[in-house]
Amino acid sequence: xxxxxxxxxxxxxxxxxxxxxxxxxxxxxxxxxxxxxxxxxxxxxxxxxxxxxxxxxxxxxxxxxxxxxxxxxxxxxxxxxxxxxxxxxxxxxxxxxxxxxxxxxxxxxxxxxx
Amino acid sequence: xxxxxxxxxxxxxxxxxxxxxxxxxxxxxxxxxxxxxxxxxxxxxxxxxxxxxxxxxxxxxxxxxxxxxxxxxxxxxxxxxxxxxxxxxxxxxxxxxxxxxxxxxxxxxxxxx
Numbered sequence: 001x002x003x004x005x006x007x008x009x010x011x012x013x014x015x016x017x018x019x020x021x022x023x024x025x026x027x028x029x030x031x032x033x034x035x036x037x038x039x040x041x042x043x044x045x046x047x048x049x050x051x052x053x054x055x056x057x058x059x060x061x062x063x064x065x066x067x068x069x070x071x072x073x074x075x076x077x078x079x080x081x082x083x084x085x086x087x088x089x090x091x092x093x094x095x096x097x098x099x100x101x102x103x104x105x106x107x108x109x110x111x112x113x114x
Numbered sequence: 115x116x117x118x119x120x121x122x123x124x125x126x127x128x129x130x131x132x133x134x135x136x137x138x139x140x141x142x143x144x145x146x147x148x149x150x151x152x153x154x155x156x157x158x159x160x161x162x163x164x165x166x167x168x169x170x171x172x173x174x175x176x177x178x179x180x181x182x183x184x185x186x187x188x189x190x191x192x193x194x195x196x197x198x199x200x201x202x203x204x205x206x207x208x209x210x211x212x213x214x215x216x217x218x219x220x221x222x223x224x225x226x227x
Contacts, residue, residue, distance in 0.1 A: 004157075031213055042203065042219040043158075050213065058214075090157050096213065100146060102160025103215070 002027045006091050006106035012114050013078065013085060021076045021109045023091035029104070030096050032074040036060060037088040037108075046089075049074055050096065078111065086113050115209045116141040120218030123201075127194055127225050135189040135221045137178075137204035145207045147171075147180055147187040148215070152201040161189075161202070194225045 004025045013019045023032065034046040045058030049068040063082025068074055074093075078085045088110050092103040121136040139147065146165045150158040162171035164180035164187065171178050176191045189202060204218040 043217045100163060105157030107157050
């Protein structure tokens with residue numbers, strides 16, 4: 001079955017460390033997104049990419065970086081510059097022109113700073 | 115730009131109670147409107163949608179009607195079940211860029227047996 005796989009499910013980061021969250025999809029979707037979810041704040045867009053080798057900042061890109069070297073993969077790196085990284089991170093994808101079919105989301109990665 | 119306001123939770127109901135979660139929006143034109151649901155520990159999934167005024171979206175017993183007069187898209191269900199316990203998000207496309215969604219803050223629903 002096609003879908004989005006996020007890994008790991010739980011991730012612990014020490015102060016000053018960079019960590020990378022994986023997002024892989026086998027849906028042949030061209031657009032991919034990273035969201036951060038905090039209690040009571042809904043979903044906030046970090047980065048999105050509509051085509052390989054191109055991506056745009058979302059509303060809260062500071063302290064994060066991404067790459068899109070393959071259509072299937074959109075990893076998110078949480079850098080040490082992100083001062084409050086503890087959150088639930090969601091990856092999503094969609095086929096351009098099929099927005100009415102809804103975004104497909106992964107099951108998320110819960111990142112905790114220890 | 116477009117925006118959405120969703121009623122705050124948490125909402126706690128008994129099984130078989132009637133559910134309404136309010137959602138109002140401001141938008142340029144008449145964009146499509148969406149409700150997404152997030153079950154505990156999971157990502158979001160599309161629950162229902164409406165693409166034009168007066169459309170009614172429905173799925174799994176949930177309904178929402180696109181009302182341009184009141185700029186609303188309230189989610190309703192006549193008889194909730196424990197399995198409906200989840201967080202519900204109202205959303206619409208960003209003005210000028212329908213590949214970005216504007217999200218409500220989410221409404222947590224807990225249904226007790």
